[in-house]
Amino acid sequence: xxxxxxxxxxxxxxxxxxxxxxxxxxxxxxxxxxxxxxxxxxxxxxxxxxxxxxxxxxxxxxxxxxxxxxxxxxxxxxxxxxxxxxxxxxxxxxxxxxxxxxxxxxxxxxxxxxxxxxxxxxxxxxxxxxxxxxxxxxxxxxxxxxxxxxxxxxxxxxxxxxxxxxxxxxxxxxxxxxxxxxxxxxxxxxxxxxxxxxxxxxxxxxxxxxxxxxxxxxxxxxxxxxxxxxxxxxxxxxxxxxxxxxxxxxxxxxxxxxxxxxxxxxxxxxxxxxxxxxxxxxxxxxxxxxxxxxxxxxxxxxxxxxxxxxxxxxxxxxxxxxxxxxxxxxxxxxxxxxxxxxxxxxxxxxxxxxxxxxxxxxxxxxxxxxxxxxxxxxxxxxxxxxxxxxxxxxxxxxxxxxxxxxxxxxxxxxxxxxxxxxxxxxxxxxxxxxxxxxxxxxxx
Ligand SMILES: [Zn+2]
Ligand SMILES: [Zn+2]
Numbered sequence: 103x104x105x106x107x108x109x110x111x112x113x114x115x116x117x118x119x120x121x122x123x124x125x126x127x128x129x130x131x132x133x134x135x136x137x138x139x140x141x142x143x144x145x146x147x148x149x150x151x152x153x154x155x156x157x158x159x160x161x162x163x164x165x166x167x168x169x170x171x172x173x174x175x176x177x178x179x180x181x182x183x184x185x186x187x188x189x190x191x192x193x194x195x196x197x198x199x200x201x202x203x204x205x206x207x208x209x210x211x212x213x214x215x216x217x218x219x220x221x222x223x224x225x226x227x228x229x230x231x232x233x234x235x236x237x238x239x240x241x242x243x244x245x246x247x248x249x250x251x252x253x254x255x256x257x258x259x260x261x262x263x264x265x266x267x268x269x270x271x272x273x274x275x276x277x278x279x280x281x282x283x284x285x286x287x288x289x290x291x292x293x294x295x296x297x298x299x300x301x302x303x304x305x306x307x308x309x310x311x312x313x314x315x316x317x318x319x320x321x322x323x324x325x326x327x328x329x330x331x332x333x334x335x336x337x338x339x340x341x342x343x344x345x346x347x348x349x350x351x352x353x354x355x356x357x358x359x360x361x362x363x364x365x366x367x368x369x370x371x372x373x374x375x376x377x378x379x380x381x382x383x384x385x386x387x388x389x390x391x392x393x394x395x396x397x398x399x400x401x402x403x404x405x406x407x408x409x410x411x412x413x414x415x416x417x418x419x420x421x422x423x424x425x426x427x428x429x430x431x432x433x434x435x436x437x438x439x440x441x442x443x444x445x446x447x448x449x450x451x452x453x454x455x456x457x458x459x460x461x462x463x464x465x466x467x468x469x470x471x472x473x474x475x476x477x478x479x480x481x482x483x484x485x486x487x488x489x490x491x492x493x494x495x496x497x498x499x500x501x502x503x504x505x506x507x508x509x510x511x512x513x514x515x516x517x518x519x520x521x522x523x524x525x526x527x528x529x530x531x532x533x534x535x536x537x538x539x540x541x542x543x544x545x546x
Contacts, residue, residue, distance in 0.1 A: 111225030117450060126257060126431060130230055133253040137245070139206040141231060144188035146212065150178040152179060152504060156187035158382035160312030167215040181214035182461060185231040185428055186383070186410070187417075193235060193420035194318065204236040210431075224432060231407075231428035238411065238423035240349035243387045244369075246272065246425050247354065250391065250405055251369050253429070258438040259393070259404070261291055264370055269395040271404060271437070273369065274386050275354075276377035277347040278315075281412065283340035284385070288314065290338070298328050315378045343386065350387055357515075383410040387425065393437045405429040452543045453480040454496035460486040460507030466507050469517070476536040478543055502543055505535075 108114055115123060131141075150170055157164050169181035182188050189207060198205055210230045219225060234246055254271055255261050262270040279287055292314050295302065299310060303322045310317065318329045339347060354369040371389075379388050388408030396402045407427025415421040453473055457466045463484060470482035481499065483492045489506070496504040506518040506527075517535055520527045521542070530538050 109225065111219035111223075113224070113226075121450075122435065123431075126434065127230075128148055129256050130210070130253055130429075133249065133256050134208045134232065137206070137249050139208045141385075142189055142192060142207045142209050143211070144182075144192050144209065146182055146214075147179050148182055148188055148191065150180040152191045153180055153183060154284055156190060156383055156413060157184075158313065161382055162316075163215070163381065167217045168227050169214050169216045172298055183215050184213055184381070185209050185211075186233060186381075186413075186426060189231070189233045190413055190417050190419070190424075193233075193422075194414060194417060198235070199414055199419035199422050204235065205234070207233045207235070209233075228431040229428045230431060231426060233424060233426035235414070235422050236423045237425075240346045240387075241353060242349050243409065243425055244353045246407070246427065247275075248367070248369055248391060250407070250427050250429070254391065254405070254434070259434060260439055262370055265372075269393075271393050272372040274374045274377050274390045274392060275350070276374050277339060277343060277350075277373045278378065279339050279343050280385055280407075282336060283343055287338040291315070295328075301328060308379075313382060318376050318378045346386060377509055379406060379408055383413040383416070384408045385411050389427070393433070395437050396433065404429075404433040435467050446456055451479045451481045452502050453478055453539065454492070454499060454501045454504045455480060455482040456489055456492040456496065456504055456506050458481050458489065458506065461509070461514060462507045465512060469505065469507065473536065473539065477538065478536070478539055503539060 106357070153168060154164055159165075163183050168183050174181045193199060193202075193205070193207075210233060211228065212226050212243040213229050214226055215223075216225060217223060219502070232243060232246060232249065234536055247536060249402075250259055251271075251273065260267075260270040262272045262436075278284060292310070295306075295310055295314055295317055299307060302310065302317065302325050303320065306317045306320050306322070306325050309320070317325060320326060320329070351371075354371055356368065377388060377390060378384075379390075386409035389406065390403045391405040392402045393404050394402070396404070405427055407425070409423070409425045412421070414424060453470075455466045455470045457463050463482075463486075466482045467484070470480040473480040481501070483495075493504065504520045504522060504524060506520065508518075511517055515532050516529045517532055518527055519530050519535075519538070
């Protein structure tokens, strides 16, 4: 019979890697909670319309990459390809657009895209995202961006402090305009590309009809050159968009360097007039964090986001400005500084309880339970096997201490404690055991 395997582009995460993931998630959660964000958990499957309506029928994510199927009731269902659409759907469904004022939400979990697996791209991958609803303030953009950069730093990613920093995360920033100034610019853009349609690549010919903005970030050289010749989105901003963009820039990187605290809070960015996002719903501020260590071939963005001030209304809710981002967690693991020793995962259990014979197994189980009550992780021997085998297992587990229970120990009320690093053994009265182990394990 053929051996069953995980689907291509998906993978199992085993220990010790799963510990690295837990750490990553915990550290990220801590930063998010410091900024007052609360977790939202939405289903992995949604009615397909949640994504077609929010991302646009023509978005590549929808036409080429979404896992779509009919469920048994004949409904069109999709595995979520990204997080924002589901969060907005939930935000409206639970009436937060009418009641919440400001909402700071985050999510963390797997996303799915049916595309050819390649470096840095998986069919099931993990994203952490932040969605801030209810504020149109440019300072809100700055806070969201500052949160992102601080989180990256906490996760062990080197963040560029200025131009030319090697192998570091660089923030790229742009402004796409609003409902007032964007249509005019899009019209000009279409006219410009219409004259050059013959030279554009096949994909861009389709984009010209469906989403001309995407021509701006086509990776093909000839399209790239045509796009860079003349058109820049932020050159056509209305006054209010220009003020918003200036405020974001000035707050991230104040020109006036005289204030000491401001230099500490400065966030370095690279203004990129041609930065557009793959999804239709972005307006105003957009950004991407690229990492030069990821290389050209792999998609180099480790995080991306921006404003989507019209999305809540477009999906049927009360108009609510919003700004957010998503971070690719697999990519974070790829670019973490290798040297960060705190990320080295420890063994899972701290104590192994060995028994002289199968007679003492019930007492061994009880001892392990007592230790766990005292917050010391413990694994007890449950097999009828010689001590030597048990020691071998304790070695493999990488525990700090092995405890031995035998008839003498039980009769006289003590436990033999073996410190694995030194091989030294001593006898400890049962009443003192927890305290002694705590001192050894946690340094208390
Ligand atoms: Zn505008
Ligand atoms: Zn192209």
